[in-house]
Amino acid sequence: MKHKDLTLLNAIAPLDKKAKKQVWKDITGELELGLARKIKQTLKLWHTLLLLLPIVIFTSLAPNASTIILNAGDTGWDAILENQQLSIKAVSPMVVGKNEVCVLWIKKNGQIFKITELPDSGVKNVTLGKTMLANFKQAMVIISIENKAHITMPKKMEYTKHL
Structure with a gap:
């Protein structure tokens, strides 16, 4: 269904090659596809681990409640x-x-x-x-x-x- 909508849109307002590349670049950026997404996810994971590490260390060293x-x-x-x-x-x-x-x-x-x-x-x-x-x-x-x-x-x- 979506493919038909895109085909209809392209028939009504055809885009030149440069505009198509820009549209797909924007879509890819919005969806965070490819290498950029993988790098972002890896950085988020490391950031989370670095935040949790002091909590784990100090909790184990803290006196018992x-x-x-x-x-x-x-x-x-x-x-x-x-x-x-x-x-x-x-x-x-x-x-x-x-x-x-x-x-x-x-x-x-x-x-x-x-x-x-x-x-x-x-x-x-x-x-x-x-x-x-x-x-x-x-x-x-x-x-x-x-x-x-x-x-x-x-x-x-x-x-x-x-x-």
């Missing part, structure tokens, strides 16, 4: 999540009975997951699996006081915080 889960001023414990490592430091933990313990939970999409029992003193490190780690995003952190012998679900919630 960490998330503060608990703040000692609010809870008595400092908890920092870095990669798959959860580090919990007892600063001024809650005072609980002899048979009780404070437990850290995560609640997401109506499901509650026990993370660990919080330390009475010192530092406790917990390595989380990738599936458990995924639950920390946009979840609710819960600290509850539980009977040491029967820890199944949080009963006496003392602290909650949305991440």
Whole structure:
């Protein structure tokens, strides 16, 4: 169809040889055909690679991102999540009975997951699996006081915080 339109156009307004060459040169330039297109694409590729190289280098050298889960001023414990490592430091933990313990939970999409029992003193490190780690995003952190012998679900919630 297009060929017929071009033939009709050429019949109505014929072009001399010089004008035809100029038209095809303009079309080729607009469509970026031939060697010019290949050179432009190669330069764009190298430009992109040169822009990405510093990002890749500095991202690999950058310190790992960490998330503060608990703040000692609010809870008595400092908890920092870095990669798959959860580090919990007892600063001024809650005072609980002899048979009780404070437990850290995560609640997401109506499901509650026990993370660990919080330390009475010192530092406790917990390595989380990738599936458990995924639950920390946009979840609710819960600290509850539980009977040491029967820890199944949080009963006496003392602290909650949305991440």
